[in-house]
Amino acid sequence: MSREKIPLTPALLALKKNQVVFVPRIYKYVEHGGTRVGAKALGVDEHEVIKTLVMEDERKAPLIILMHGDREVSTKNLARFLGVKTVHPCDPKIAEKYTGYKVGGTSPFGTKKTMPIYMEETIAALPRILINAGSRGLLAEMPPSELIRVLHPISVKVGVSP
Template sequence: MARKEHISETPATALLRKHKVPFTEHPYEYEEHGGTTVSARELGVDEHHVVKTLVMQDEAAKPLIVLMHGDCKVSTKNLARNIGCKSVEPCRPEVAQRHTGFMVGGTSPFGTKKAMPVYVEESILGLETIYINGGRRGFLVSIRPQVLTEVLAAKPVNCALAE
């Protein structure tokens, strides 16, 4: 039981609790470079319902977060067009870690070190439940997708590409 208590202590879950957001914890065996394919398999859920947290930057190197279905990629060209930027590209892992305070593979959009704009693929908001990183490798939380707009003020975008 002590292990479970320890898992829940992240900046992400602290923020969810502060906002009184109901969530369920889902620890799993983390695999390096396994991504959402592994977490979906380990939890026995559809990868489309597992949401990845991607840290990107615009042409001025301003960071932003994109929330995308686990089984999709981000069209950076469509994202840039959606948010009115010239270009968007993924941040290098060490830069992403500096912005968020989370290790790559354990990045949550909740409880980041630096406040950043958050964009969510619009179709994610239509799902009943999503599984998103809880702020540590091998740890997802399940929440209602509306929490993304209510707590993070995430703006809907259309930039998904099928993997």
């Protein structure tokens, strides 16, 4: 079995700089496959695969929300929490400008622009998470405590079943 080459991404550089304990996990990326494909390929529960979503409020102020792969963000509840009228997903081109990552490979680590980061509160209770490491088909497996230590996300309760 040949070892696949792991691309050096700004996310991996940020993880190494912050001495994050993590394991890179590679899988075959499928366009529009979402977290389901990564979870199945790596033999993990989709609940442990954390998606990094870039959103904006009505003033076009960007933010990142981290959510379980098998859950969706209630933009209504997130807007209420933030005290704004609306929150919506960014256009992929705009999200790429903010983060430096292509959609499907967006990591909360090593983003171009510093943005507030919100995290579904139940993520902290998981024994491990797999989160994008800055490239499509590349996840970083780590305890959620490492993510919290480095990113200091604001805990929210905005997850809903799809």
